Amino acid sequence: MTIVLGDNRYGKAETRVVRVTRDGDVHRIKDVNVSVLLSGDMEDVHLTGDNAAVLPTDTQKNTVFAFAKRYGVGEIENFGLRLARHFVDAQPTIAHARVEIEEYAWNRITERHSFVRDGTEVRTALVHSDGTGGRESVVSGLKDLVVLNSTGSEFHGFIEDEFTTLRPTDDRILATAVTASWRHRGVGTDWGDSYRAVREHLLRGFAETHSLSLQQTLYEMGRRVLRERREVCEVRMSMPNRHHFLVDLQPFGMNNDNEVYFAADRPYGLIEGTVLDDDAPDAPAAWS
Amino acid sequence: MTIVLGDNRYGKAETRVVRVTRDGDVHRIKDVNVSVLLSGDMEDVHLTGDNAAVLPTDTQKNTVFAFAKRYGVGEIENFGLRLARHFVDAQPTIAHARVEIEEYAWNRITERHSFVRDGTEVRTALVHSDGTGGRESVVSGLKDLVVLNSTGSEFHGFIEDEFTTLRPTDDRILATAVTASWRHRGVGTDWGDSYRAVREHLLRGFAETHSLSLQQTLYEMGRRVLRERREVCEVRMSMPNRHHFLVDLQPFGMNNDNEVYFAADRPYGLIEGTVLDDDAPDAPAAWS
Amino acid sequence: MTIVLGDNRYGKAETRVVRVTRDGDVHRIKDVNVSVLLSGDMEDVHLTGDNAAVLPTDTQKNTVFAFAKRYGVGEIENFGLRLARHFVDAQPTIAHARVEIEEYAWNRITERHSFVRDGTEVRTALVHSDGTGGRESVVSGLKDLVVLNSTGSEFHGFIEDEFTTLRPTDDRILATAVTASWRHRGVGTDWGDSYRAVREHLLRGFAETHSLSLQQTLYEMGRRVLRERREVCEVRMSMPNRHHFLVDLQPFGMNNDNEVYFAADRPYGLIEGTVLDDDAPDAPAAWS
């Protein structure tokens, strides 16, 4: 047996930046959370504690702030690419950079400089880069998009075994908190347009699919994105089945005609799936 | 010394109900979290474990579901009053009921029966009742209304002592997550109208106040509500000062002209205050 | 109607301090979270934004750090008293200080300077002071003390109404996460000794009470503390009933003889109660 160092990476997580852009009295804000992970010639720092190859995570944080000033934040995919390329290009010991950004949405209260947080969902970007001109991938996404269909969902025809007690149903609530990520074919997309369109296709896919299973809904959501948005080659989704159980009101002499539901916390079903163009280039590193 | 039982209450917390109302193909949903706390003749259950005066919390939960079926949920203030009165009226051993309800907002994806969660903020109601015809109070509210002014906020002229390092500023970001509760003069308000109006006054009060301190902003928000909404006699607010610190970019040869901020987690300032009509009837129990 | 300012307070919340004390190679650490709330002549700051009476929350934070250096942290009740008195004594505009401290426990890995976090529970102190020589109160406490009796708990003889479905039981799991606070008669207690003893009485009270209701257990826990610890004059407890439901295994041809339980999240019962010496001096401000 020889003990060796395997996969490793390090960086500064969750640098919280708010960038204000002033156009006279009218302000715009970008509110993001930036996490950097770098890898490269890190054998020495692990084996002997020699930090000669290490760009400190404190410096990574400073770089995020300085770039927010110098270039603005703009679309988070571009901000991620800019940061990732910088770390690899500037440091010979860094071979690969992964930048993950969350963006929080704000609406205006007035036209000038007052804002209110919008929505529970978060826009995400995950960028990998081996440096300018090297291999790169961009995965856009969202999380905590909470959706519910109050009808139009069935579940029956499943396997029954000795531990089955669930009854088939032809009308249930279907609710989930969508986490979705979609991989782009290239790095030159109009990210803002693409994001808004994909989000809308996911919502429409959820709402307009008469569902026989949450898997079917998931697949349909991904299929719509791929069909309508040629810049996207793969969609991954994780969708907890937020169970809404019909409350038994018979003991109180009442019929519950799909009106009163108990929203349960745990356990919950969990459905994870991928929909892709079978010609999509392989890019496993893009996803983690 | 004689050991005695003091204040006490018990109930079922966080019953999560989703109520669907069907108008043909068009559905409406109410999504609420109901917490009941009851008090009354509870000496025996504490001293000897005799449960003869105890309405089990399980039954309270069932009542919430059954009432959601029988009456619908409607405005949460009314649903709270209905539940609170029931527990006191129906049980001789229960003298006082407190019902707290959170409501989560949903927007439509389609006009029919598909919905997406809206916003981070939560509408709240806190109802106290000694039973039909007895003393009652209704406190409406909201929480997690996250707002930010990117300018129009100053802070100077404060006390300086041996531990002061803060510099005065005439331009800072002011951001907070508003928790507000407002007490109604009576129990017959149009709750939905009132809620939407108060929320708007709070937002406008935050946005339109040129702020010399977060206390001034808080007071102005409460003052607007009282001035504009006669049904409200008292407003309480708790507003954490979500500090946004200007990042020092001088070491990188950059000026930070109020453009790049670090959004800090802890510690945070905390401002709590009450604005009221000095003729408001006393109702300390309404608030806890 | 005249709109006026009501109760208000402000301060710096959650200043996280770790204080290291070195005795040669052997270190001790105190890990605390300090929240300060001050009140006094705050009319002007609310009405006009004049900060002349305001000790900034930033300065409060600095004071916490400086006092941790100058005096050490020691018992959190003493640290709270020292801070509270300072703010009132040093500032004519501050009439009242409230200091709340959480302490996180650590065990040693080695005898020297390596530590591992101990337990889920948190020790707490809540101090109120009108300044040196003025009215003061000290409330010690703990939270998130999670306990479970796997038998020795019954529940029957309760009210039955039209919404009752719960069956009586003479053997159930009783589990809760105890939040307890106890008020001291004076401010000169040996806080460390007192804390360890009270915690042990609470644990023993929970374990050794054959329970006919969670209220009975709560009362017995408080009674033991008061009976055994003369320095304490009042105990308040909040105990969620963490329901463990017996799983119905009959459909699988199995008997569930109180062996397999489902630990539910929501809804949960909530029991809150106070046990006190009826000669205890009144001190409502001590608790909030």
Added chain:
Amino acid sequence: MTIVLGDNRYGKAETRVVRVTRDGDVHRIKDVNVSVLLSGDMEDVHLTGDNAAVLPTDTQKNTVFAFAKRYGVGEIENFGLRLARHFVDAQPTIAHARVEIEEYAWNRITERHSFVRDGTEVRTALVHSDGTGGRESVVSGLKDLVVLNSTGSEFHGFIEDEFTTLRPTDDRILATAVTASWRHRGVGTDWGDSYRAVREHLLRGFAETHSLSLQQTLYEMGRRVLRERREVCEVRMSMPNRHHFLVDLQPFGMNNDNEVYFAADRPYGLIEGTVLDDDAPDAPAAWS
């Protein structure tokens, strides 16, 4: 372009089971959280909603409860293997099962049947199985093991660039919340013994390494496990650097001789690394 279904899996997450074992008056409890994910012939359910190949997640939950009754829980690695094999063996459409279990530790209050939750950390197991006799892997682990060295940590000799402001230090606090997972060579280990030994080696590795970087500490922790525990062939760790910043007390005329630290929340450094036997069999699926 052809749109196809890619990787997918589904199951019931977070089934919370408490299993009581009675030895007369002396009880033992196991408190676990079980998450199942299955994969196999799931093309139809995604493309058409045909559930003929689907074992409902509700049935998976029932199976967890029934197995807890029939076999007890025992070591979580064994319980995971038992469940995983069952799903694959019993269902022709299920080719692969992944079972993840968290276990929460309890201490005794009395020798009989009263317990108090112990520690913040959680023991984990991640089992993959293609069925009895098929490929299998067992990964044991822990999370939220919070540790701190109050000295014995340096950081210097790192890269300096235009964005560097960090000063080198030869004495700092090193603190982290360890998440560690270790892969076993086989499936027949004495899991309980192994767990306790690995945990102790991780703690000792953290405490006894004079650290020049957190990476060095991570590597040393993994190396000790591999060197001392032959049943383990690979260790993966994720260690956030919980920064403790020395507070600047100079403005108050005080020296801070490594005594008073501010414990920061975000951003934080994040160090992830793998230490393995270079002869370890490949098992990428074991980790996700």
